[in-house]
Each structure stands twice: as C-alpha cells, then as structure tokens.
Amino acid sequence: xxxxxxxxxxxxxxxxxHLRPVPxxxxxxxxxxxxxxxxxxxxxxxxxxxxxxxVGVVLIIILNISxxxxxxxxxxxxxxxxxxxxxxxTQTQIINQQVASLRSPQNLANSAMSLGMVVxxxxxxxxxxKARIFGTSTPASANNSGVSNNLIANAxxxxxxxxxxxxxxxxxxxxxxxxxxxxxxxxxxVQVVLPSDGIPASPTH
Amino acid sequence: xxxxxxxxxxxNLNIFVLLVLLAFAARLTWFQVIAxxxxxAEAKSAISVTKNIEAVRGNIVDSQGNILATxxxxxxVNIDPVNVGPVTLDIDGKKTAFSKEEIATYLxxxxxxxxxxxxxxxxxxGRYANLKKSxxxxxxxxxxxxxxxxxxxxxxxxxxYPQGAVAGNLIGFVGTDGSALAGIERxxxxxxxxxxGKESYEQGADLIKIPSSIRTIVPVHDGSxxxxxxxxxxxxxxxxxxxxxxxxxxxxxxxxxxxxxxxxKILAAAEAPTVDPNKPGAVxxxxxxxxxxxxxxxxxxxxxxxxxxxxxxxxxxxxxxHVVAPQSLRMxxxxxxxxxxxxxxxxLTLTGVLAQSSNTGIVQIGGKVNAAxxxxxxxxxxxxxxxxxxxxxxSSGVLNSYKNWDRMTDKVVMxxxxxxxxxxxxxxxxxxxxxxxxxVTPQLIAGCQDNNGNLTPTxxxxxxxxxxESTAAQTMDMLEKVVExxxxxxxxxxxxxxxxxxxxxxxxxxxRGYGRLHAVSFVGIAPAExxxxxxxxxxxxxxxxxxxxxxxxxxVAVMKQVLKTYAxxxxxxxxxYLPTGW
Numbered sequence: 001x002x003x004x005x006x007x008x009x010x011x012x013x014x015x016x017x018h019l020r021p022v023p024x025x026x027x028x029x030x031x032x033x034x035x036x037x038x039x040x041x042x043x044x045x046x047x048x049x050x051x052x053x054x055v056g057v058v059l060i061i062i063l064n065i066s067x068x069x070x071x072x073x074x075x076x077x078x079x080x081x082x083x084x085x086x087x088x089x090t091q092t093q094i095i096n097q098q099v100a101s102l103r104s105p106q107n108l109a110n111s112a113m114s115l116g117m118v119v120x121x122x123x124x125x126x127x128x129x130k131a132r133i134f135g136t137s138t139p140a141s142a143n144n145s146g147v148s149n150n151l152i153a154n155a156x157x158x159x160x161x162x163x164x165x166x167x168x169x170x171x172x173x174x175x176x177x178x179x180x181x182x183x184x185x186x187x188x189x190v191q192v193v194l195p196s197d198g199i200p201a202s203p204t205h
Numbered sequence: 206x207x208x209x210x211x212x213x214x215x216x217n218l219n220i221f222v223l224l225v226l227l228a229f230a231a232r233l234t235w236f237q238v239i240a241x242x243x244x245x246a247e248a249k250s251a252i253s254v255t256k257n258i259e260a261v262r263g264n265i266v267d268s269q270g271n272i273l274a275t276x277x278x279x280x281x282v283n284i285d286p287v288n289v290g291p292v293t294l295d296i297d298g299k300k301t302a303f304s305k306e307e308i309a310t311y312l313x314x315x316x317x318x319x320x321x322x323x324x325x326x327x328x329x330x331g332r333y334a335n336l337k338k339s340x341x342x343x344x345x346x347x348x349x350x351x352x353x354x355x356x357x358x359x360x361x362x363x364x365x366y367p368q369g370a371v372a373g374n375l376i377g378f379v380g381t382d383g384s385a386l387a388g389i390e391r392x393x394x395x396x397x398x399x400x401x402g403k404e405s406y407e408q409g410a411d412l413i414k415i416p417s418s419i420r421t422i423v424p425v426h427d428g429s430x431x432x433x434x435x436x437x438x439x440x441x442x443x444x445x446x447x448x449x450x451x452x453x454x455x456x457x458x459x460x461x462x463x464x465x466x467x468x469x470k471i472l473a474a475a476e477a478p479t480v481d482p483n484k485p486g487a488v489x490x491x492x493x494x495x496x497x498x499x500x501x502x503x504x505x506x507x508x509x510x511x512x513x514x515x516x517x518x519x520x521x522x523x524x525x526x527h528v529v530a531p532q533s534l535r536m537x538x539x540x541x542x543x544x545x546x547x548x549x550x551x552x553l554t555l556t557g558v559l560a561q562s563s564n565t566g567i568v569q570i571g572g573k574v575n576a577a578x579x580x581x582x583x584x585x586x587x588x589x590x591x592x593x594x595x596x597x598x599x600s601s602g603v604l605n606s607y608k609n610w611d612r613m614t615d616k617v618v619m620x621x622x623x624x625x626x627x628x629x630x631x632x633x634x635x636x637x638x639x640x641x642x643x644x645v646t647p648q649l650i651a652g653c654q655d656n657n658g659n660l661t662p663t664x665x666x667x668x669x670x671x672x673x674e675s676t677a678a679q680t681m682d683m684l685e686k687v688v689e690x691x692x693x694x695x696x697x698x699x700x701x702x703x704x705x706x707x708x709x710x711x712x713x714x715x716x717r718g719y720g721r722l723h724a725v726s727f728v729g730i731a732p733a734e735x736x737x738x739x740x741x742x743x744x745x746x747x748x749x750x751x752x753x754x755x756x757x758x759x760x761v762a763v764m765k766q767v768l769k770t771y772a773x774x775x776x777x778x779x780x781x782y783l784p785t786g787w
Binding site: 074104122135147151155156 | 272277278342343345346365367368369370371409413414415416417437444445446448449452477481484487700701765772774775
C-alpha cells in the first residue's frame with residue numbers, strides 16, 4: 001500500500017486537453033487581453049492606494065481614540081463642573097437666605113430699636129413742585145410714636161443661629177465666597193416715584 | 206510533498222475551522238441580528254436611567270416684587286448603619302481619627318439633634334436611618350465637607366418665607382410633602398406648581414452621566430410667580446398695629462384692611478394673631494386662616510351709612526332731614542329699639558344721626574324706604590355674596606331675603622344686626638361710597654407672572670354703580686361730620702387731613718341672644734376731599750374697651766402709615782358745613 005501510495009500523485013492527473021481550432025474571429029482573445037489588462041490596472045491601483053488607505057485607516061483609528069479620550073475627559077470635566085455648580089448654588093442659597101433675613105421688616109425693626117430709633121408718626125412733606133411744606137415738624141419720641149418693637153414672628157431670622165459663627169465653632173470650613181464675588185439676581189435700583197397729585201417719595205424698603 | 210494522510214488532516218482541519226467559524230458566525234448573527242434588539246435593550250437598561258425632573262415651585266411676591274414665599278433646597282440627612290465606623294477627618298490640615306461616639310456628638314452639634322439619638326441610629330443593623338429631615342444648606346455644607354462615606358443626603362424642595370408672619374394669613378403654607386394646604390399657596394396652586402419633566406440618559410459604571418445620551422422625554426416647566434396687590438411694608442406696619450390692638454384690648458383677634466379706592470386693590474390685610482408659614486404648627490388652628498375673608502359677624506353701626514345712603518338715593522331723605530331720636534323707641538308691636546347711651550330725646554339731622562350713631566334715628570329715617578328697596582341696595586353693596594377676591598374658604602356672610610325678615614329684623618338691619626359681613630365686605634362698602642358710588646371688586650391677586658415676566662392679570666368683575674355720584678358725595682360729607690363731631694369719631698382725626706368714617710360697636714350673637722363682649726370697629730376714608738384710601742380696623746371681643754374707642758387708635762396709626770407711604774399731602778380745603786341738629 002505504501003509503495004502504491006508512494007507512486008500515486010497527490011492529485012489525480014487531469015485528462016489531457018485536446019487542442020481545438022480557434023474560430024476566425026479573435027474577439028475572445030481580445031476580451032481575454034482586456035480582462036487581464038483591467039485586473040492588472042486594478043492591482044496597480046490597489047497597490048498605489050493601499051499605503052494611503054492604510055495611513056487613512058490608522059489616522060481614523062488615532063482620531064477615534066483621541067476623540068473618545070477627549071470625550072471621556074470632557075464627561076468627567078462636565079460632571080466636575082456640575083458638582084461645583086451645585087456647591088456654588090448651595091452657597092448662593094445660604095447667602096440669599098442671610099440677605100433675605102437681614103432685610104426682613106422684623107430684623108430692621110429690631111435693629112432700629114437697638115439703635116434707639118422710634119417711628120415718627122408726624123412726617124412733614126416737602127413739595128418741590130409747589131415749593132410748599134405740608135405738615136408741622138415734630139420731634140419723634142417714644143411716647144407719640146407707633147409700635148416700634150417688633151411684634152411679628154419670623155422663624156427664619158438668622159440672628160437665632162448665625163451660620164458663620166456656628167460653622168466656626170464646629171471648625172467645619174464652609175467655602176463661602178465673598179459678597180463681591182456673588183452676582184446679584186437683580187440690580188437694586190433706587191427710583192423716585194412721582195405721583196401726579198402727590199409728593200415725590202422714594203419707595204424705600 | 207504531502208501524502209494522503211496529511212491532505213486529509215488538512216482537509217479535516219479546514220472543515221473543523223470552517224465549522225467553528227460558521228458556529229461563531231451563527232452565534233454572531235444570533236447576537237447581532239436575530240436577538241439584537243433584546244440584547245440591546247438589556248444592555249441599555251443596565252446603563253440607561255430615566256429620571257423625573259421636579260419643577261421648582263414659583264414665588265409669591267408683593268406689589269413691589271418683594272419675595273414673600275420662595276423655594277429653597279433642604280436635605281434629609283441619612284446614614285447606612287451597617288457601614289458605620291470610625292472616621293478620619295481632615296481638620297485644619299491635620300488628619301485626626303474619631304470614634305463613632307465622637308462623630309455622633311459632632312453630627313448632633315451640627316444638626317442640633319441629641320447625640321444619644323444619633324448614636325442609637327448609628328448602631329442599627331439596617332441600611333437606612335434618618336438623622337434629620339430638612340437640614341439647612343449650612344448644615345448640609347458642613348456635613349458634606351466632612352466627607353463621611355456612610356453619610357448621604359436626599360435633596361428636596363422646601364418652602365421658605367423670608368418675611369415670616371408678614372401676610373402669613375394670606376400666603377398660607379404647604380405641608381411637609383410640598384402640598385399646598387392653605388391661603389394663596391392653595392388658591393393659586395395651578396400657577397405656582399409648574400409641571401414636572403422627565404429625561405433619560407446613559408451613565409457609566411461610575412454613575413457619570415454621558416452628555417450625548419441625554420434625551421428629554423417631557424420638558425420641565427417651573428412654576429410661575431403669583432403677584433399680590435399687597436405692599437409688604439404697609440402690611441408689616443398694619444400687622445404691628447393690630448398686634449398691639451389685640452394686646453391693648455385683650456381681644457380675641459383684630460384686623461386692619463387697606464384698600465385703594467379707585468382700583469379696589471387690597472394694599473394690606475393684616476390680622477393678629479396670625480401664622481408664620483415657616484412654622485404653621487406653632488399657632489392654634491383657628492389662627493392659621495384669614496378671618497378677614499372667612500369670618501362673618503354682625504357688623505353693627507358701621508352699616509348705618511348704607512341705610513342713610515339708600516334713603517338719600519331714592520329721594521326719601523337728605524343729610525339735613527330732621528328726626529327726633531329718643532333713647533328708646535317703642536315699636537307698634539310692643540318691642541323697643543334702644544340707643545347705646547342714655548340720653549334725652551335729640552333733635553338730629555340725618556348727619557347728626559350718623560355722628561351720634563343713633564339707632565332710633567336711623568330706624569325712623571331709613572324706615573321711610575320699603576324693605577324690598579333696602580334689600581336690593583344691600584345686595585348691590587355686595588352683602589350676602591362673596592367679594593370676588595376668590596380667597597379660599599371665603600364667606601359670603603348672611604343676608605336673608607327681605608321676605609324672610611320679621612318685623613324686628615326689618616328695623617335692626619339698618620344698624621347692622623340680623624345680617625353678617627366679613628371685614629373685607631365691610632371695607633368694600635366704604636370703598637363704594639368713597640369711589641363716587643361705584644363698587645369695584647376688591648383685588649388681592651394682581652396676576653400670575655411667568656418666568657419671562659409676562660403677567661396674566663386676574664380677571665375682575667366690571668365695576669357696578671350702587672349709588673349716584675351725588676348720593677355718594679352727600680354720604681361722604683356726612684361721614685366727615687362723624688369724625689369732626691362724633692363723640693367717638695373725633696378720636697379718629699388725623700392732624701392736617703380731612704377724614705371721613707364711621708364707628709361700629711356690634712353685639713356678638715351668642716346662643717339665642719347677644720353676649721357681653723363686642724366687636725368694635727372703625728372704617729375711615731382719607732383724604733375726604735379726594736378719597737384715595739379706605740382703612741377698616743376691627744377688634745373682636747374686646748375686653749378692656751367696649752366701644753369703637755378701642756379701634757380708632759389702630760385706625761389712626763394705620764392711616765397715618767398709608768398717607769406717609771403713598772406721600773399724600775395734607776388737606777388744603779375745609780369740609781362742607783352740615784348741621785347735626787336742629
């Protein structure tokens with residue numbers, strides 16, 4: 001068997017092809033020539049383009065990796081910035097609450113009272129338009145003033161628990177920005193109201 | 206080179222590799238094509254998040270834009286007891302280890318909670334324990350900076366009322382769950398609440414949101430602002446006065462209303478006692494509402510100008526119509542109508558009847574007008590119906606049909622008995638007289654203002670003419686004499702200004718009769734020559750002063766503040782001469 005196998009070809013020998021006369025027309029030959037030429041052209045083109053394609057693919061991969069890396073970095077940056085925004089928002093809230101509390105009428109009344117101020121219930125009006133003085137000026141005194149001490153409750157007055165003192169006592173650092181670094185929601189404007197038949201008055205709070 | 210065995214092995218290997226590749230291809234096709242949607246959904250669900258975005262509730266502001274109610278964030282402070290352990294904190298740049306007990310003390314000091322209670326929660330075995338609800342931003346920041354790994358926070362919206370109890374009776378309040386429970390908070394909830402939104406996004410393993418994946422499912426619309434007609438400075442001043450009035454009179458409660466005559470805008474509606482919406486639980490339930498709109502009682506003599514104006518308007522009387530007013534007037538059916546003070550029969554004009562607040566006088570002159578006509582005028586003045594302010598739980602008062610009046614009710618309604626009014630209805634009557642006889646619906650809510658500043662004004666009813674201009678002017682002249690010549694009315698004078706007004710001392714119904722205590726009131730208009738403001742002050746169940754002397758000091762103080770706030774110059778003319786007797 002091994003001898004037989006040794007002399008047998010690996011592949012069966014194809015039957016010998018017999019030559020046949022070629023038809024008068026040489027069209028097939030021309031076609032074959034063209035086909036071979038096109039294939040050769042394609043190969044040449046491929047050979048010419050392949051380095052560029054390779055470079056292009058590599059560049060795309062590098063670009064993709066870079067963009068992905070940048071994108072990932074941006075995501076973390078955005079996340080970090082959002083956290084900072086939230087922190088600043090909390091600090092803004094603390095400051096806004098302090099301001100709201102300080103400008104509340106209860107706090108103003110208490111502060112005025114502590115400074116020894118009383119309400120003058122006999123105001124004098126000056127009419128610039130008519131160049132006249134209305135009313136009789138009378139010194140304000142505690143006896144003839146209205147209710148000066150605050151009688152109206154306000155549970156959110158900060159004087160009860162000053163946050164900065166509280167924080168200091170706990171040694172917990174609160175990064176509260178200075179007032180100058182906080183942009184006000186609305187710019188406070190002092191305007192003078194000129195009623196048609198009254199006296200100019202500043203709408204002070 | 207290759208023998209047959211090698212060839213077969215190669216072939217078999219190729220076939221095997223091909224089969225493996227086919228198997229991979231088949232599996233890949235399964236993953237990528239056939240079951241792709243399932244796996245894609247599964248993967249997406251693992252990384253995608255759908256989240257509700259809570260709309261921020263709008264503000265309530267006064268007519269000057271001062272914030273009376275706003276939304277802030279607070280934090281529920283929670284711990285994970287299983288993971289609780291000692292903590293190393295960075296204090297002043299130095300790392301220091303703290304035991305659980307020390308941390309409990311530390312947290313307790315910041316949160317104002319007993320450390321013992323915190324320690325008990327820290328030693329639990331669960332995965333959740335709440336240390337404090339609604340911690341402030343300051344407390345949150347302090348705790349956050351500690352960076353304790355087993356401490357975590359849930360942020361939530363909380364209502365914040367920076368001016369405390371100023372206009373607390375009007376603003377109302379919300380519950381701990383954010384639901385509107387009373388006042389403007391509840392009435393205007395549709396304006397304030399906004400609409401929650403919804404968005405979906407994908408997140409990484411570290412829970413970082415992937416920006417390009419954010420998709421808005423339902424856009425969030427924050428709530429709009431409610432703009433009130435109230436001037437908060439004036440409201441505060443009025444509340445100070447009524448609080449002082451309650452103390453001085455030892456009364457159950459007191460109120461002061463300021464209305465702009467030409468527009469019907471309520472500039473102040475003060476009450477005492479009232480509620481601080483930051484802590485509604487701190488006061489009794491009856492002090493959390495608004496009596497100005499919700500409590501009706503017999504107003505008493507404050508209603509006499511209505512009977513007088515009606516008689517003038519229908520041509521049955523003038524300010525100079527004569528009457529003899531005895532202290533006690535016997536009715537044909539045997540019952541008596543009495544004046545409050547003992548006096549000999551007085552020869553009064555209608556002006557004098559109002560100045561002396563004579564029951565027997567007004568019954569005689571007002572009685573010249575039939576009941577049906579008087580009833581129709583009372584209706585036109587707004588009695589027995591809600592004012593149109595649309596305040597929640599507003600009372601319409603009681604005005605029974607004249608057909609149901611008995612013989613005595615027919616008389617006593619002329620001096621404010623047998624009919625009940627809320628303080629705002631009473632003030633509204635005087636607005637009508639001051640506004641040349643035209644009733645304008647009182648207005649408390651100017652409108653709903655969106656986030657772009659566009660105000661949708663509150664719809665108001667068309668003005669209604671109740672009295673002729675001439676009748677209104679004659680009534681104003683008579684009311685000036687109440688302040689100039691009335692024994693109590695003169696205590697409502699304000700130096701330099703012409704004031705018109707009327708006193709009222711009403712008995713308070715108890716059981717089948719009247720009790721010992723009174724509702725004392727004074728309603729005034731200034732300046733009388735060009736009416737701009739109505740101020741109505743009432744003290745209910747005064748225990749130290751049993752007549753309007755209890756109300757006039759409050760009126761004077763509030764009206765002075767009004768004239769000062771709106772810079773109204775003192776009067777330069779004198780009142781019309783009108784005799785009060787003959």
